Amino acid sequence: MSQDEPVPAATAEQGGRNLLLRTAAAMVLAPSAIALAYIGGWPWAVLAMLVAVGLLVEWFSIVGFSRDWPSIGAGAAALLICGLALAAGRPWLALAAAALGFAALAALGGTRRRWSMTGFVYAALALAASILVRADEAWGFTALMLVLLIVWVTDIGGYFAGRSIGGPKLWVRVSPKKTWAGAVGGFVLSLLVGLGFALLGFGKTVPLLIVAAVLSVVSQLGDLFESAVKRQFGVKDSSHIIPGHGGLLDRLDGYVAAVVVAVLIGLCRDSLDGVGRGLMVW
Numbered sequence: 001m002s003q004d005e006p007v008p009a010a011t012a013e014q015g016g017r018n019l020l021l022r023t024a025a026a027m028v029l030a031p032s033a034i035a036l037a038y039i040g041g042w043p044w045a046v047l048a049m050l051v052a053v054g055l056l057v058e059w060f061s062i063v064g065f066s067r068d069w070p071s072i073g074a075g076a077a078a079l080l081i082c083g084l085a086l087a088a089g090r091p092w093l094a095l096a097a098a099a100l101g102f103a104a105l106a107a108l109g110g111t112r113r114r115w116s117m118t119g120f121v122y123a124a125l126a127l128a129a130s131i132l133v134r135a136d137e138a139w140g141f142t143a144l145m146l147v148l149l150i151v152w153v154t155d156i157g158g159y160f161a162g163r164s165i166g167g168p169k170l171w172v173r174v175s176p177k178k179t180w181a182g183a184v185g186g187f188v189l190s191l192l193v194g195l196g197f198a199l200l201g202f203g204k205t206v207p208l209l210i211v212a213a214v215l216s217v218v219s220q221l222g223d224l225f226e227s228a229v230k231r232q233f234g235v236k237d238s239s240h241i242i243p244g245h246g247g248l249l250d251r252l253d254g255y256v257a258a259v260v261v262a263v264l265i266g267l268c269r270d271s272l273d274g275v276g277r278g279l280m281v282w
Helices: 009-039 041-062 069-087 091-108 110-135 140-165 180-199 205-232 248-269 272-280
Strands: 169-171 175-179
Touching: 009 041, 009 140, 041 069, 041 110, 041 205, 041 248, 069 091, 069 110, 091 110, 110 140, 110 248, 110 272, 140 175, 140 180, 140 205, 140 248, 140 272, 169 180, 175 180, 175 205, 180 205, 205 248, 248 272
Parallel strands: none
Antiparallel strands: 169 175
């Protein structure tokens, strides 16, 4: 995800092609994600598991473990078992699988084991949060759509506000192209999403505005975190699997941070089976 400042004319054509690729990819991926989120259950859980494994593989590639097949295999197996257990309503089994996967990577990781363990925790949190927020039968889809829309508009608002306005950089050392104008633009659009949900009767206005604000900020922090990891290892894109966007990590960095925090908010206010209600109903 990027929030670009105004670009010179020499690069305008390249930027236009990139925008077309981003738009085309979004037009395919977004409806597919929404459809599976609506169906919920095992189809959504399977998508979450596949994405989590993809996140782990890309993370290992970034940190220089792309050929560490024992670690990749152990981490992927643990993630799949964790996802199956969560989808079957066995959270303690999922926790045990995650703990075993973490221990296996600690043993196999070698001199950079902290990076492999961090990547596993990152993928496992993304997996667990995605399944748990949707598991709420009454509010799961609504809560998941709130998270997705906030992340998407934060990204879109940041991209266009950053390119059209430019101005002071947000954090040059980590992500040179991101600007404060882009950050504010994305934040404002996220508030409109929260307001829209309230107007449609999906919750109270003030709490939803607060939730939208928190998730938008967290989403941008997640983006910066992934950028910092890539910069640490001198990597531009996590992969090239998504045209115009890079890899899964590039596309989902904000979502991972936002959905994890959304689940934490839901758990603070409700049970493990009522994460969506805890997030939406105040």
